[in-house]
Amino acid sequence: MGRRGDPLHTFVLGLTGKERPRVLFLPTATGDDPASIVSFYETYNADRCAPFHLRLFDRTVSDLRSYVLSMDLISVGGGNTANMLDVWRRQGLDEILREAWEDGAVLTGGSAGALCWFRGGTTDSFGLPYQVLADGLGFLDGSVCPHYDAEDSRRPVYRDALLTGELPGGYGVDDLVGLHFHGTEFVEAVSSSPTGGALRIEAVEGAIAETRLPVRLLTED
Numbered sequence: 169m170g171r172r173g174d175p176l177h178t179f180v181l182g183l184t185g186k187e188r189p190r191v192l193f194l195p196t197a198t199g200d201d202p203a204s205i206v207s208f209y210e211t212y213n214a215d216r217c218a219p220f221h222l223r224l225f226d227r228t229v230s231d232l233r234s235y236v237l238s239m240d241l242i243s244v245g246g247g248n249t250a251n252m253l254d255v256w257r258r259q260g261l262d263e264i265l266r267e268a269w270e271d272g273a274v275l276t277g278g279s280a281g282a283l284c285w286f287r288g289g290t291t292d293s294f295g296l297p298y299q300v301l302a303d304g305l306g307f308l309d310g311s312v313c314p315h316y317d318a319e320d321s322r323r324p325v326y327r328d329a330l331l332t333g334e335l336p337g338g339y340g341v342d343d344l345v346g347l348h349f350h351g352t353e354f355v356e357a358v359s360s361s362p363t364g365g366a367l368r369i370e371a372v373e374g375a376i377a378e379t380r381l382p383v384r385l386l387t388e389d
Contacts (some may be wrong), residue, residue, distance in 0.1 A: 176388060178386075190241070193243050251293065276346075283304060316366075364382045
């Protein structure tokens with residue numbers, strides 16, 4: 169969110185097909201940190217969309233389902249993935265998000281906001297060293313390792329989880345790279361960085377196989 173003019177924002181807004189989409193920000197992973205909410209409104213301002221946010225720690229929205237299903241794009245902030253998922257499940261938001269997705273809403277996010285849509289991946293939700301989180305929402309049938317280029321110590325944890333079968337095969341994603349899925353089908357990898365990379369990573373006959381994916385560079389308007 170701190171990168172106001174990053175073309176990744178324009179890319180996800182464009183996926184809605186709406187001239188002025190209704191965008192909902194979920195800051196649950198930071199405990200609804202006010203600074204993250206302010207940053208969202210500074211980036212997704214009224215000039216480019218109709219922005220909204222949903223706090224669950226000091227909840228003021230009584231009808232979650234109607235509120236969430238009225239949105240065209242739902243953006244999930246980074247932070248503590250495990251705590252976020254627990255809060256969502258406790259309040260029934262996990263099921264509402266699935267319904268929104270099945271109804272055609274665009275779901276997006278970075279770090280925790282990317283990991284949550286998969287079956288699992290690597291996390292620092294429990295502090296360091298990195299651990300495996302294997303109970304994501306599972307909308308996408310696979311796993312993901314975010315920050316693949318920035319946090320090297322995630323890689324061995326992820327690879328070991330694939331080799332043991334704790335996690336299914338999936339993706340290693342560098343910072344400033346997005347994976348675009350239509351439904352559950354992978355479409356492409358995009359990035360706002362010329363060095364951003366993405367890999368398909370699987371365990372094959374007891375060894376790790378990495379396949380580098382083409383990454384389309386996004387440019388500013």
